[in-house]
Amino acid sequence: MAVPAPVVLGLAMVVLASCATGAHGQLRMGFYDQSCPGVERMVGDFVRQHVGRVPTVAAALLRLHFHDCFVRGCDASVLLNSTAGSVAEKDAPPNLTLRGFDFVDRVKTLVEEACPGVVSCADVLALAARDAVAAIGGPSWRVPTGRRDGTVSSMQEALDEIPKPTMSFKQLTDLFATKGLGVRDLVWLSGAHTIGIAHCSSFADRLYGFPGAGAGAGNDTTDPSLDAAYAVNLRRRKCRAPNGGYAEDAVVEMDPGSHLTFDLGYYRALRKHRCLLQSDAALLTDPAARADVESVVGGPDEVFFQLFARSMATLATVQVKTGAEGEIRRKCAVVNGASN
Ligand code: HEM
Incomplete structure (x- = not known):
């Protein structure tokens, strides 16, 4: 049976569109090798220096990364502040005991100075959590990069998706x-x-x-x-x-x-x-x-x-945004273009 031309064209466009997403839609090792060479070393050096002095930072970053990945994937949505129109994940009861937001902001500021608008907050957090655990003598793991930052953060989603300590x-x-x-x-x-x-x-x-x-x-x-x-x-x-x-x-x-x-x-x-x-x-x-x-x-x-x-x-790859999804936030606590 002959397939009508508009259907063929439509299918071709869908295939092309998904190829396009696939071509850019992958995490990979050394994602920033060209666009921000040395960023992983920069994050690692900063983390090691500070965790050496304040080892409790390691637990803070590890938990922050976990809570990030469990709501809308590892997209740094946990770092966003509430706005007039929306209460963010950060302000959900299970997240009120999270620590380390300032630390991530400091790492991100350094990274922005070197490569403005290139490295996502989600990658900064994933790398910093890995390096912090290694810095206290724990294991290390491969963190392919290329995560994009989300633009939505919802208290209700955090309530629904962060595991509760009372769970069976x-x-x-x-x-x-x-x-x-x-x-x-x-x-x-x-x-x-x-x-x-x-x-x-x-x-x-x-x-x-x-x-x-x-x-x-x-x-x-x-x-x-x-x-x-x-x-x-x-x-x-x-x-x-x-x-x-x-x-x-x-x-x-x-x-x-x-x-x-x-x-x-x-x-x-x-x-x-x-x-x-x-x-x-x-x-x-x-x-x-x-x-x-x-x-x-x-x-x-x-x-x-x-x-x-x-x-x-x-965990670090859960529901990540890549390619053209999301954005590279300049400041981890606010979406780009926000007035606050
Ligand atoms: C399995 C379900 C989990 C539940 C219900 C849970 C719950 C909690 C709770 C209630 C706390 C104490 C928070 C406080 O009172 O300050 C905590 C701390 C912590 N959690 Fe979990 N957690 C879980 C899994 C994980 C996972 C998968 C990670 C990381 C991979 C993680 C990392 C941490 C760390 C590092 C702390 C200490 C945080 C600090 O020192 O500030 N947790 N968790």
Whole structure:
């Protein structure tokens, strides 16, 4: 059957259009080799210099990158400020404890001075997070570049798509699957909690009035999946306000004793039921995930490093914008052309 000429023409245009997107629509190593040579070294040097002095920056950047990639892909939408017409991701409750925005701005300013309007905020963040983890002795991974920055940032989307610390294993794996990440990515990426801190408000429900706890156990209303002695320590010391109440702003090390060191401490604590979040404890509720944890915990750090690095490389490509999509923001907190 003969195909009418307008249909053939239409199809040809669609094919051409998608080829055009494909030709430019890829991340690749050394994307800035011609347009901004040395940018990756510039980011790396700055990060190493500062993380050497303030190692807590590493956790801040790693979490920032993760939260960026989970909403609208790794497009730096998490860095945008709210505007008169729209409340941004940044102002969503799960993001109120994010840190490191100023740091990314400083790196971006340096990069803009060298190559104005060339390097995206999304790439700056992906590179800085990678270099910061390596700078505290953690693994490194390949970060192909060429991400473009988004122009939309929505508080509601952050609420819907950032995993909640109260989520079950099934809820977490379902959410990760929507980002193209598998069960093992969840297991290894959760290992990021080997560094950094959490506010008591992020896990308070495990300590006070946990649903279903306390039946027949007197006043103990803590989450039974949390080690009892550790729960007492959190309640009586770490999260205790000076007046004896509960201090929601108090912070606790995610991996007590080595929260500045990227190591297997998280998985060792997890086995002892001493991780802070229900979402951490959830990993032990699935036999395969539990077996994965067991498989690394006694081994050298390098095995975990490789697994973590592979999952980070995947995370860093989630729903990226490339080619002609989005823009290269001049300032990470505002879209180009904004009045503020
Ligand atoms: C699996 C689901 C996850 C949940 C529910 C979750 C939740 C949380 C929460 C509630 C905190 C504490 C925030 C605070 O109170 O200040 C936190 C901290 C942190 N998370 Fe996650 N997280 C998850 C996965 C990840 C992943 C995949 C990464 C990175 C690859 C990551 C990196 C971090 C880091 C580095 C910190 C410490 C931040 C700091 O020191 O400021 N998390 N996470």
